[in-house]
Amino acid sequence: MHLSPSQFIRLFTREVGLPPISYLSALKVREMTRLLRATHHSVRDISRTVGWKNQAHAAQQFRKLTGLSPTEYRAETRSRAVAECFW
DSSP states (O other), X not given: OOOOHHHHHHHHHHHHXXXXXXXHHHHHHHHHHHHHHHOOOOHHHHHHXXXXXXXXXXXXXXXXXXXXXXXXXHHHHHHHHHHHHTX
């Protein structure tokens, strides 16, 4: 592409609305939400699956974007699913 890193970041941000690192974090959190709902894997394993080696950092990024910790998110989505089953 023959772009400098700063030029790439500027163009990416203009087109996507987020810097590349923020976009990547959002994609990782999105995949974490899916895995937390669909599997019984530990938060540590899910963090590693999406590419974060540090579970604390993953949880921090997750909370920043969702307002909940991964554990809180899992508990909330499961309790909501159970409540919906007993209409």
